[in-house]
Amino acid sequence: MLKVYILMSLMCLVRADGDESCATFTRLSFHSAVVGTGLDVRLMLHTKRHPACAQIINSTAFGDFNVTKRTTFVIHGFRPTGSAPVWMGDLVEGLLSVEDMNVVVVDWNRGATTVIYPHASGKTRKVAMVLKEFIDQMLAKGASLGNIYMIGVSLGAHVSGFVGEMYAGQLGRITGLDPAGPLFNEKPPEDRLDPSDAQFVDVIHSDTDALGYKEPLGNIDFYPNGGLDQPGCPKTIFGGMQYFKCDHQRSVYLFLASLREDCAVIAYPCNSYRDYRNGKCINCGTAQTEPCPLVGYYADRWKDYLRGKGHPTTKAFFDTAEQKPFCIYHYFVDIISWNKNVRRGSITIKLRDKDGNITESKIDHEPATFEKYHQVSLLARFNQDLSEVAEVSLMFSTGSVVGPKYKLRVIRMKLRSLAYPDRPQLCRYDLVLMENVETIFRPIPCPRLQL
Template sequence: MLACRRLAALGLLLVLCQGRGEDGGADSCDNFTDLNLSHCFLGTNLYVRLLLYTRANPACGRELHHRRFPSEPLFDLSRPTAFVVHGYRPTGAPPVWIDRLVRLLAEGRDLNVVVVDWNRGAANLNYLAAVAYTREAAHNLTGFIRAMQEEGASLGSMHLIGVSLGAHLAGFVGANLKGKVGRITGLDPAGPLFTGATPDERLDPSDAMFVDVLHTDMDSFGLRGAHGHIDFYANGGADQPGCPKTIFAGKSYFVCDHQRSMLLYLCALNRTCTLRAYPCASYADFLDGRCLQCEAFKPASCPQLGYDVIQWRESLLRLGQTKVFFSTTASQPYRKLNYRVDMVTWNQYLRWGVVYIRLHSGRNVTEARVDHKLLRFEQFTSTRLLAQFEEDLPHVHKISLRINTGNVIGPRYKIRLLQIRLTPLERPERPLMCRFDIIMEENTEVAFRPLSCDSRR
């Protein structure tokens, strides 16, 4: 438990915290500014603090002086530096994710992790005031980075991770430095007051040598459009699974989709989530199975959300601004397993319907519902689907299929499948699963054992 003593002198707030270091001994830690609603009501004036974390002190921050930082022995300018920039803080409390993000960055890589604490400025019930402070805070951080340069640090080794309003602040820093910083990551960049803004008024690809952006709330607090060299759209970039759909859920209704960007990024950093995304013009085209090719990328796989997306940088710079889409579950590990499903039908009458596919492995069953729109089934028609399963069953011994046409009054028509083939997209080492010449009734499930796609019944 930290025992903190606050002293006010000459209008500045000094926070002295006595805690314990990683070795259990007494140590002096500098912590993120913790304010309350009274500060937000009265408004706060901008004051920027820079807190350093490394592998040697992943849980105990060291405040850096803006000009005399070489005196801090843990701040090694030969290492890459990641700056973490939070967004608007309407309650004044520290971000709930800050400690976990810092630990994952500091413990996972040999980095300087610098938290840009501009809570005094971001904590304000007047969002307009917080937006106005982003330029001044960016000027402050720009000066610090230039001082680092003078001491021998490389701009190309710097990575700014900006959250919501902090994404635009990071973009302003990058623009001040003529786009020469190595990378900026924007986690659901803020939308209010930035919708329709020109590139120099928000985050854009020219702000860094590589800009990657994650969208989760474009229809509310997030920014619509594409603003990086690569833009990830989780579940289309708007409504996230598991988030409340009505205002009766209270605060969560407003913030859940926006906060999901950080949860997805933390999961990807922790390597418990493998969230691979597919280049496409729209989420609808992705769900239709039209965008499941990744041969244009090197390495020859689709980009993966997280810190390591930088390995696709050369391909992305060659391809230009790229939109990539993926779907998630409501909770960790968030990943869905994608199968490309190709069917050839030969039914006498034209039918419209949706498809339900179940995979069976022992007693375990997982289902994919391809029900975002009605599909057309007629004589000798090839249909490609994207089937997304919430569980990964490595040994599938049975497949169940149902085509639901909604016909509950008239006779049940027969649907003949000349072929069905399932290709696991994220598991290329697994065999393709096929079946040939299946006759089924609409609205009735048929089960079959998958065969090798080289086989014929």
């Protein structure tokens, strides 16, 4: 058995078409981070034929690189411990699963590995120069700038921007995954990623209050959960290293989620996260309105709309679940009340299907105001999609722990899906919600004509 194991291990290190060993990402120790590393940029080619076996390429040795195919460069950022990015393999595999392309991992771990962040950020332009040298040779062999896509993470986002600037914004696309904020905040466009660096620039901001860049940097800028604390990430320092990097890395995992067939992450153009949460911007995606932009790999489907409408930049907001693949399913809960006095409070809604699956949404980010004969439209967010809702429960709460308990009298409740607007809308009439008491009922299809 030992001989078999050794043989299998050796086979994993050899490319299928020859004796050349598979290249691996540079792995350094924390000692290297303490003493610092000089810059050394390695370009590692992954193809559909050899997705897990990288080949070292450079401006004089192209290997299996095919200039007729799309080329996606993946550029990491600051590496304070010297380790390889844990997400790199999944990202390469995901990209090759959706398109037959050249995926080039830009390994500049020697240079990015240091405990002194300014030393790493100071090398970003040099990394960009190495990439320009390679791209120049790509072009000489018949490649086109419009067929080049750069995905830059943290400092890698600004590296992408510097490359794009060198080619006067003619690169096909740049995706910035939580571009680094420290030492780049408030810098002029030529010193950071900006919308003019490619034909289309999309950015996901997931840690704007710490390691990421807060202000818009692209043609469309996505702010998951407002761009601040991400669900499922540690809230205190007792979470260890995850406390420092989880929010920052979430942008990468949201991009990875977009490569799955079962998770289309939809965002909503809006001026602010508060307006989005209050349901003021959930009007895209219908026949009469603009399409809703998709987050991640397919975000470029929205670029033609941006050009047609003349929007130079757009902010878009969305919420996520705590765990992979992070998808959230949005519904509007429309409530018309008939209390004599105004009631202020929150609503918790649960949905159950015929198989007993239950999903819940607590709409409590700010109190809703219920006035007599006035419709309130609340944005509910569910982690699970139930295609056929058999039962609904509502609970009203003022948030008060002392004092009298109130009732919310409801003339009509209507539930409508935003993710699937063609689904039948569900209604219920004449409900009395006792405060902090769950009221369960079976909904009925709403009539076509509504009040």
